[in-house]
Amino acid sequence: xxxxLELRGIGKRYPGVxxxxxxxxxxxxxxxxxxxxENGAGKSTLMKIIYGAVAADxxxxxxxGELVTRHSPAYSRTIGIEMVYQHFSLFxxxxxxxxxxxxxxxxxxxxxxxxxxxETSDRYGLPIDPFKSVxxxxxxxxxxxxxxxxxxxxxxxxxxxxxxxxxxxxxxTTLFETLRLLAAEGCSILYIxxxxxxxxxxxxxxxxxKNGRITGSIDPRxxxxxxxxxxMVGAAPPETQRTPCTPGRAAxxxxxxxxxxxxxxxxxxxxxxxxxxxxxxxxxxxGISGNGQTELVQLLSGEKRxxxxxxxxxxxxxxxxxxxxxxxxxxxxxxxxxxLGRGAVPxxxxxxxxxxxxxxxxxxxxxxxxxxxxxxxxxxxxxRFSVKTAGPAAMAQSLSGGNLQKFIVGREIGxxxxxxxVSQPTWGVDVGASAxxxxxxxxxxxxxxxxxxxxxxxxxxxxxxDRIAVMSGGMMSEAIPIDEARKERIGELMIAxxxxxx
Amino acid sequence: xxxxxxxxxxxxxxxxxxxxxxxxAAPLIASALxxxxxxxxxxxxxxxxxASLYAFFVKPLSSANGVSEWLLKGSSLTLIGLGLAIGFxxxxxxxxxxxxxxxxxxxxAAVALFAPEMPSYVMLPLMFAAGLVGGMAWASIPALLRHRxxxxxxxxxxxxxxVASAIxxxxxxxxxxxxxxxxxxxxxIFPPSAMLPAVVEGYRVNVSIFITLxxxxxxxxxxxxxxxxxxxxxxxxxxxxxxxxxxxxGQSIWVGMLIGGAAAGVAxxxxxxxxxxxxxxxxxxxxxxxxxxVAFVGRLNxxxxxxxxxxxxxxxxxxxxxxxxxxxxSAVTRIFQGVLLFFLLGADFLIFYELKWMGxxx
Numbered sequence: 001x002x003x004x005l006e007l008r009g010i011g012k013r014y015p016g017v018x019x020x021x022x023x024x025x026x027x028x029x030x031x032x033x034x035x036x037x038e039n040g041a042g043k044s045t046l047m048k049i050i051y052g053a054v055a056a057d058x059x060x061x062x063x064x065g066e067l068v069t070r071h072s073p074a075y076s077r078t079i080g081i082e083m084v085y086q087h088f089s090l091f092x093x094x095x096x097x098x099x100x101x102x103x104x105x106x107x108x109x110x111x112x113x114x115x116x117x118x119e120t121s122d123r124y125g126l127p128i129d130p131f132k133s134v135x136x137x138x139x140x141x142x143x144x145x146x147x148x149x150x151x152x153x154x155x156x157x158x159x160x161x162x163x164x165x166x167x168x169x170x171x172x173t174t175l176f177e178t179l180r181l182l183a184a185e186g187c188s189i190l191y192i193x194x195x196x197x198x199x200x201x202x203x204x205x206x207x208x209x210k211n212g213r214i215t216g217s218i219d220p221r222x223x224x225x226x227x228x229x230x231x232m233v234g235a236a237p238p239e240t241q242r243t244p245c246t247p248g249r250a251a252x253x254x255x256x257x258x259x260x261x262x263x264x265x266x267x268x269x270x271x272x273x274x275x276x277x278x279x280x281x282x283x284x285x286x287g288i289s290g291n292g293q294t295e296l297v298q299l300l301s302g303e304k305r306x307x308x309x310x311x312x313x314x315x316x317x318x319x320x321x322x323x324x325x326x327x328x329x330x331x332x333x334x335x336x337x338x339x340l341g342r343g344a345v346p347x348x349x350x351x352x353x354x355x356x357x358x359x360x361x362x363x364x365x366x367x368x369x370x371x372x373x374x375x376x377x378x379x380x381x382x383x384r385f386s387v388k389t390a391g392p393a394a395m396a397q398s399l400s401g402g403n404l405q406k407f408i409v410g411r412e413i414g415x416x417x418x419x420x421x422v423s424q425p426t427w428g429v430d431v432g433a434s435a436x437x438x439x440x441x442x443x444x445x446x447x448x449x450x451x452x453x454x455x456x457x458x459x460x461x462x463x464x465x466d467r468i469a470v471m472s473g474g475m476m477s478e479a480i481p482i483d484e485a486r487k488e489r490i491g492e493l494m495i496a497x498x499x500x501x502x
Numbered sequence: 503x504x505x506x507x508x509x510x511x512x513x514x515x516x517x518x519x520x521x522x523x524x525x526x527a528a529p530l531i532a533s534a535l536x537x538x539x540x541x542x543x544x545x546x547x548x549x550x551x552x553a554s555l556y557a558f559f560v561k562p563l564s565s566a567n568g569v570s571e572w573l574l575k576g577s578s579l580t581l582i583g584l585g586l587a588i589g590f591x592x593x594x595x596x597x598x599x600x601x602x603x604x605x606x607x608x609x610x611a612a613v614a615l616f617a618p619e620m621p622s623y624v625m626l627p628l629m630f631a632a633g634l635v636g637g638m639a640w641a642s643i644p645a646l647l648r649h650r651x652x653x654x655x656x657x658x659x660x661x662x663x664x665v666a667s668a669i670x671x672x673x674x675x676x677x678x679x680x681x682x683x684x685x686x687x688x689x690x691i692f693p694p695s696a697m698l699p700a701v702v703e704g705y706r707v708n709v710s711i712f713i714t715l716x717x718x719x720x721x722x723x724x725x726x727x728x729x730x731x732x733x734x735x736x737x738x739x740x741x742x743x744x745x746x747x748x749x750x751x752g753q754s755i756w757v758g759m760l761i762g763g764a765a766a767g768v769a770x771x772x773x774x775x776x777x778x779x780x781x782x783x784x785x786x787x788x789x790x791x792x793x794x795x796v797a798f799v800g801r802l803n804x805x806x807x808x809x810x811x812x813x814x815x816x817x818x819x820x821x822x823x824x825x826x827x828x829x830x831x832s833a834v835t836r837i838f839q840g841v842l843l844f845f846l847l848g849a850d851f852l853i854f855y856e857l858k859w860m861g862x863x864x
Contacts, residue, residue, distance in 0.1 A: 303745045325748025334746070342742040347520065348735075355732060356747045364729045371727075 002065050004029045004188045005050065005157055011058035012045055018212045019045040023059070025207045025217065027157070032179060032189040034199040034220060037209035038232055038430045043192045044086075046209070047159050050190070051083045052076045080156035084146045084163060090134045092266060097130035100149045121148050124178045135266055138495075139290055140171040147178070158182065159190045164198060165456065168288060169491040176202050194232070194431075196225050208232055233431045240438045243446055245466040248279035252450035253332075253419045254313040258306060260299060262474075268292040270299070273476045275469055277452065279418065282445045283479060284465030285454040288494055292474040293454050297423050300452070301334045302327040314419060328357060333417035335409055337424035339401065343408045346397035350389065353396050354378040354411055361415060377414065385410035385440075402433035409437055413444055420444060423454045438464050458490060473497030513858045524853040529799050529806070531852075532845035533813070539841050549828060557827045558820035558834075570705035572815050574777060577711040578769045578789050580811030583796035584714075584721045584804060585765025589758030591725070591802050592734035593741065596759055598644065598659030599766040600790025601666035602637040606767025607774040608670060609636030611781045614696035614774075615678065615689060622695040629696060629771055630713075637767015638760045640666060645759035649752045655759065663790065671783050678781065688782040698776045710772035717765065721804040730757065766790055787818065788836070795843045814839065 003026035010023040020042045027033045037043045048054040050061065052071040061068040063079055076082075090099050097114045104113065114130040121128050126144040134142065143163060150158055160179075164172045179202065183189055193199055199206055199220045208216040208231040216231040254276040262269035270292050277283045287293060298304040299312070306312050306320030313319060314330045322330075336342045344353045351374045355363055363373045378392035385406045389399055396404060405425070412420060422441065426434035442464050445451040455461050461468055467479035470493035477493045537555065544554035562568045582599050589596045596602075609632040614625065644658035671687070680690040698708040724731040730753075737744040737754040744751070773785060796814050800807030821835025 301746070302748060323748050323750070324746065325750075328748060336746060338742070341740045342746050345736055345740040345743045347739055352732065356736065356743060359729060367729055368727055369729050369732055 001028055003027060003062075004064060005190075006062040006065075007050070007059065008062070009059040010046065010049060010056050010061070012042075012049060012054065012056050018042075020049070020056070020212050023209075023214055025214070027188045027190065027205075029156075029188055030183050030186045031205060032183050032191055032203045034203035034206035035190060035192045035209065036194065036196070036199055036206050036220075036228065036232060038194055041209040041232070042212035043209055044161060045212075047083065047161060047190065047192060050076075051081060051159060053083075077153060080154065081159070082150035082153055082155040082157070083159040084143070084150060084161065086161040086163075086165065088142050088146055090142055090145060092135040093133065095131050095133055096128055096137075096145050099134060099145065100130075100152065103149060104152060116152060117148060120151050124148075124151060124181060125174060126178055139288055140167050143167070143175075151182070155187055157188045157190065159192070161192045162194075163191075164193070164195065168494050169458075169487060170495075172198070196220075196228055199228075200225070210234065229431075238435055238439075240435065240442055240463050242442055242464065245281050245445075247277075247281040247466070248448075250278065250316065251276040251313070252279045252315055253277055253452070254316075255300070256311055256313070258296075258299065258311045260295065260307060263295070268295055268474045270295055270474045275476060275479060277450045277467075279448050279450050280445055281466040282441065282451040282453060282464055284461035284468040285452065285471055285476070286458055286461050286468055286490055286494065287454075287456070287471035289456050291471045291494075291497075293423070293471055295474075296471070296476075297336070297421070297454060300421055301336070302332075328415075329360065331418035333357070333412040333415050333420045335405075335412050335420070335422040335425065337427055339404045339408055340397060344396040344404060347395060349378075349393050349395055350382065350387075350399075350407060351375050351378040351392040353407070354381060354392075354414075356411075358411060358415060381407060381410040381414055384414075386436075401427075402429040405429050405437065406433055409440060413440065417444075417449055419450045419452070421452045421454075425453060425455065426457065426460060434460075458487065462487070470494055470496075514855050515858060517854060517856050520853050521856075524849075525801060528849035528853060529801065529810070529846060531849040532799070532842060535845040535849075536838065536842045539845075540838070543837075547830075554824070554828055558824050558838075559816060561827070562816065562819035562823050567705060568819065570702070570707040572812065572819055573711055574707045575789075575818050576808075576812040576815035577707075577714040578773060579793050579796050579814050580808050581710075581714045581717055581769045581772075582762075582766045582789060582793035583800060583807045583811055584717050585762040586793055587797040587800070587802040587804075587807060588721065588724065588731075588734065589762045590738070590797055592738040592754040592758045594755055594758030594762075595656045596641060596644070596659050596762040597656050597794065598641070598661075598663045598790070599762060599793055600786060600788065601659070601663035602640045602763040602766035603770035603773070603786050603790045604663075604666040604670050605640040606633035606637040606770030607781060607785050608666075608673065608770075609633055609767070610771035610774050611678075611689060611692070614692040618693040618696070620695060625693075625695045626698065626775070629775055630768065633767040633769075633771025633774075634764045635767070637763040637765070637770065639763070640767070641759040641763025642756075645756050648759075649755050655755070659759075667783075670781065670785065674781055674783055680780075686782075689780045692775065692779050696775055697779055698772060706777045708772070708776045710776055713768060713772065718804050718808055721807075725804065734758065766793075792818075792839060795839055799842065799846055813842075817842070 006026040008024050010020055012020040023046060035043045035046065045054060049056045052073045052075055061071065097110050097117055100117060101108055101110060101113055117130040126148055128141060128144050128148060163175060167175065179189055191203055203220050206218050206220040207214055208218065208228065210232060218228065220228065256274050258270055258273040260270045268291060299306050302322055302324035309318040309321040311320040314327060314332055317330065319327055319330060340346045354377045355369065355374050358377050363370055363377060375392045382389060387407045388403050425437050425441065429437065441451055441453065453461065453465065465482055467481050468485050468490060469479040470477040470490055472494055475497050540555055541551040544551040563572060586596055586599055610629040613629045613632045640662060643662060644655040647653040647658050648655040674687045674689055678689045680688055698710055700708050733749040734754050734757065736749055737751065769789065774781060778785065792814050796807055796810045800810035817835055817838045821832060824830040824834050825832055
């Protein structure tokens with residue numbers, strides 16, 4: 001059979017980085033083909049090249065055996081290539097069908113388009129109400145809108161970039177059924193992921209990328225997990241070593257009946273959140289993003305103040321009305337999910353970025369910055385956490401996501417906190433650095449700190465937490481001890497309070 | 503990263519890192535383009551472009567008196583620019599230095615006019631303090647409104663400039679008008695004890711340039727060495743990171759506005775107690791606005807601001823000379839100021855993006 005898509009020797013360079021080099025692969029009609037690789041392996045760049053959003057520096061693209069000469073997203077759509085991006089591009093304030101109408105060529109006829117949307121969504125088991133406003137949809141539903149939008153064009157090749165990162169386990173199952181049906185009808189699918197289990201379950205062939213190059217072309221159903229992992233990272237990462245948890249008796253950090261109304265129409269209001277944790281334990285907070293985590297993190301960190309001082313207690317002292325700096329003075333430290341611009345100042349060097357929160361550790365002498373101590377502090381973090389960088393004089397923005405995260409985690413741990421809050425510790429961080437960050441968090445808690453980890457990655461939370469609570473619709477469940485935590489139960493809790501259970 | 507766009511075969515794309523070389527080169531490129539603009543501009547007006555540029559940029563500095571004037575004006579512009587830059591680096595946009603300059607001049611004049619008996623060594627420090635406090639007080643209004651009510655300090659500080667102008671106008675037309683001044687709208691001449699001594703006898707450049715020099719050093723230390731200066735830079739470069747670290751926005755607003763106001767107020771005092779020796783409605787030839795350009799052309803960096811202050815001062819002198827020698831309108835100065843800022847902002851694009859010749863388009 002003639003391949004639907006064939007790539008020959010595709011290459012793409014950016015200043016200082018090789019995104020893709022000598023990539024050749026072919027995808028047959030009706031096949032679900034996985035592109036596997038770590039963050040930064042070059043998967044997204046390759047997909048954008050196939051879709052025409054980025055021009056390759058070298059190589060050829062063949063579509064049904066014919067050379068594609070002038071490529072662009074518009075051309076892709078005319079020949080039947082559709083792409084669902086990892087980050088959706090929907091207008092929140094208008095309805096589903098209006099969003100879809102914007103990208104469909106031809107006459108603007110909402111009534112007939114709504115009918116087609118209904119037909120397509122029913123046929124593929126992706127129920128959506130065409131007249132609902134997008135801002136009222138859950139993340140899973142938004143993804144359905146994006147997929148239905150593509151399906152309306154009768155694609156011959158559908159590209160999905162990390163589609164399950166925002167879905168509950170149950171929604172993943174539904175998505176897979178849809179994709180299998182689509183493939184059975186002859187549509188080829190390129191499925192980008194770094195989750196091995198999913199790829200083994202869904203895909204019939206796979207190309208593994210590492211540092212922009214192909215390290216293997218495999219049948220994921222036959223290859224072993226260890227084998228694939230080795231192709232992805234070079235060596236299998238160590239598993240987190242978790243010693244038994246021996247929590248202290250008094251609560252190191254406590255939240256009591258925290259209720260805060262939503263900030264604007266697209267915010268989430270927090271409803272009666274209570275939890276406590278002691279020194280020496282890790283509390284994991286699971287949940288699909290957009291269920292109040294962003295709001296909660298700002299309130300816990302002091303970037304926003306709580307309505308009552310008593311709603312948040314640090315080591316027994318009311319802290320709800322304290323600002324971020326005052327909470328840090330009480331031994332609180334925090335790693336935010338956005339590294340550039342929040343956890344670090346992009347155009348400042350690592351020395352200055354250490355100063356950002358470590359100034360209270362003797363780096364400032366009588367209102368003057370001690371530049372020597374500043375450099376020494378940064379150098380010690382770089383050394384202790386193996387941050388790959390030229391040194392304390394390197395700009396924060398010159399570091400890769402994983403290395404900057406190591407620096408920020410290192411800086412916050414370097415403050416010797418009594419309480420550490422970490423949001424999305426391994427977002428966009430490669431497997432090796434992720435394993436290191438997780439182990440560091442466990443070690444910190446076992447050394448006597450109270451650690452709160454908020455993450456979308458349930459596997460990660462299961463690996464390091466002592467108890468897991470789940471956020472849904474601005475509410476938080478009871479924390480479940482890890483021995484009793486079951487993935488299915490947590491999945492149910494994730495959607496317990498969402499208006500539209502995905 | 504994606505391809506940003508392309509015109510013919512010239513591709514524009516984001517740089518991996520902002521270019522440090524371009525950060526320095528951009529003001530030079532902008533100055534060169536301004537000169538080229540000048541050539542075309544004078545030619546279009548039917549003047550000999552080379553002779554005009556000579557009259558504009560070289561002639562003013564060809565005499566000792568010219569150099570004295572150049573330093574005098576450059577000193578005021580630099581001082582105000584230094585103060586403004588401290589706020590600008592923290593995203594605090596004080597656009598009202600002109601008004602703070604006027605209030606500083608009024609406050610200093612009040613000391614000179616109502617306590618004329620004091621000896622010079624009491625009088626001048628008192629006038630200095632009055633100018634400083636006057637400028638700060640005027641700047642504290644937008645600071646307070648921004649801090650308490652989140653009003654936009656750009657609008658408030660700008661509008662207060664016109665209020666300050668009106669106050670000055672009322673004073674010199676009314677209660678402070680010199681009774682022996684033939685009804686001209688101006689105050690009495692200050693007593694000699696209220697005049698800043700000249701650096702060189704016979705020339706107008708006075709000891710206020712030492713105040714500016716001290717301010718350059720102080721601004722550099724503040725920016726590069728103090729924790730407060732660091733916190734303000736964080737607030738400007740990454741507001742979310744400042745919130746994350748718990749650096750209060752209020753502090754940046756107050757410090758940024760007050761330092762800017764203080765510098766402008768002192769410059770106003772130096773203008774009143776220096777070359778003028780009295781108050782008149784035209785106390786400032788737009789220094790407070792030109793200093794905004796100075797701060798940006800100088801890259802908000804103290805040393806850069808000195809160079810930019812001297813450049814803008816030259817534009818003022820060139821404009822005056824062009825009025826006399828070439829019979830051009832005084833608006834020429836403001837045209838050159840505007841064109842310089844325009845080209846600078848344009849050249850700044852190259853700090854973040856690079857142009858690449860990609861051969862023939864496909």
